[in-house]
Amino acid sequence: LFAGGATAGGTFGTGANNTGVGSGVLAAVNTGTNNTAIGQGAGAATTTGSDNTCIGKGANTYGYGASSLTGAVAVGSGVLSSGAGSVAIGNNASAAGTSVVIGSLSSQYRNSMIGGNDNVAVGNESFRGPSGGSNTASRIVAVGNRAGNSMTTATDNICIGADSGYSLTTSGQNIAIGTYALDAATLSGPNIAIGHSALTNLTSGQRKIGRAHV
Numbered sequence: 155l156f157a158g159g160a161t162a163g164g165t166f167g168t169g170a171n172n173t174g175v176g177s178g179v180l181a182a183v184n185t186g187t188n189n190t191a192i193g194q195g196a197g198a199a200t201t202t203g204s205d206n207t208c209i210g211k212g213a214n215t216y217g218y219g220a221s222s223l224t225g226a227v228a229v230g231s232g233v234l235s236s237g238a239g240s241v242a243i244g245n246n247a248s249a250a251g252t253s254v255v256i257g258s259l260s261s262q263y264r265n266s267m268i269g270g271n272d273n274v275a276v277g278n279e280s281f282r283g284p285s286g287g288s289n290t291a292s293r294i295v296a297v298g299n300r301a302g303n304s305m306t307t308a309t310d311n312i313c314i315g316a317d318s319g320y321s322l323t324t325s326g327q328n329i330a331i332g333t334y335a336l337d338a339a340t341l342s343g344p345n346i347a348i349g350h351s352a353l354t355n356l357t358s359g360q361r362k363i364g365r366a367h368v
Contacts, residue, residue: 169204179208193231206235210245230258236265244278251292255281257299264289277301277316298333311343 172189174180178198179191187204191197197208203223208214214228214235226235226249228242235242235249242249247260251271255261260275263283273294275281280303281296283289287306295312296302300320302313309326313319318330320337327344330336335347339356347353 208233208235234265237271249273263287264291275302279303281305 169183169186171187172180172183174191176193176196178195180189180197180200182198182201183189184201186200186202189197189200189204189206191208193210193213195211196213197206200206200214200223205225206214206223207227209229210233211231213230213233223236223238225239226237228235230243230245230247232246233242237249237251237253239252240249241254243256244258244260246262247255247257248262248265249255250264253261253271253273255275257276257278257280259279259282260277261273261281261283263285264270270290271292273281273292275296277297277299279300280298281294281301282303284304284306289306291305291308293310294302294305294308297314298316298318300317301315302311302319302322304321304323305311306323308322308324311319311322311326311328313330315331315333315335317333317337318335319328321340322328322336325341325343328336329346332349332352334350334354335352336354336356338354341356341358345353345356
């Protein structure tokens with residue numbers, strides 16, 4: 155079922171049970187099945203992928219579209235969900251691998267063509283990544299606006315709280331819980347910072363537990 159413009163469901167092919175609403179939705183779908191796309195250009199890069207849900211202008215095709223993507227969810231304008239089973243919700247959010255990201259610009263500069271898997275990011279600009287960076291960080295939990303914002307190749311970090319772990323780039327095995335915890339830190343892990351502004355300016359060493367600008 156397609157509605158909303160001459161290019162909706164453009165190639166048709168043999169795919170079944172696809173639903174599209176909006177101009178250019180699922181425009182290249184061929185053998186893909188059970189896809190749902192709502193919004194201008196939503197799911198436009200999908201050809202053989204199945205069981206995807208794309209809602210919003212350009213959802214699932216922003217940046218690097220994945221034609222065979224399967225079981226992904228992309229909700230929001232310009233959202234990319236670029237790994238099987240990945241979930242991206244929020245304008246210009248991007249989920250790579252088996253990641254789940256929720257929030258405007260969350261994980262924006264990460265996708266499966268760059269790398270990075272098994273991440274969870276919740277909050278506007280959380281785990282966003284620098285534009286043009288390697289951005290292969292994996293197994294990251296970032297919860298809170300701008301939490302873990304700058305990570306590039308780091309692994310196994312947990313950042314909970316607004317701006318927590320904001321400046322961490324390559325350092326791994328850190329735990330930052332609290333607003334501004336480890337936010338300006340540039341260090342090597344493992345470290346544990348619990349509390350508002352805990353270990354905020356730490357630049358060296360492997361401190362286990364600290365708080366309030368230690």
